[in-house]
Amino acid sequence: MDFFFNFFISNKVYMEYRGYEKCREKTVSDTLRLYDQKKLKASGDKKVTNRKQAIAIALSNAKYNCKYSKNDYKKIYDKVKEFLYNDDRKISKKKVPLTNVVETIILIKKFVKSDKKSKAKKLKHDLIFRIVKAGKDGIKITKNIFDELYQIRDI
Secondary structure, eight states, X not given: OHHHHHHHHHHHHHHTSSSHHHHHHHHHHHHXXXXXXXXXXXXXXXXXXXXXXXXXHHHHHHHHHOOOOHHHHHHXXXXXXHHHHOOOOSHHHHBOOHHHHHHHHHHXXXXXXXXXXXXXXXXHHHHHHHHHHHHHTTOXXXXXXXXXXXXXXXX
């Protein structure tokens, strides 16, 4: 019973924050506080002993507990447009940034959900084109990017 009560309360607390970033910050800080107090447990009642694992758990929780606002989607859309069409950053010369790929996929899923499938297909096409072009130019593409692309295979 305590588990369900805590789960409900924690979701309610996080949902009070406007926007994904603030919610994620709150989720991460709460999870890291539990880790510092040695109360953070992974599945199977094992205590988490690695800070990186604690951060991964926190980000995973944020992914499920936090929602994007309209303002968040606008910011993501602007970032994605720059990433896909005119990315002159240093990091983009060495590797394809995973965060930009993830943000593009978030937008694609939002467009599909809001019945704007042609926009979603265009974004998917442009993302794949960007990744293929990077590969041809000798830019590093990690396995994680292909794992992310697998999520949108049916769109």
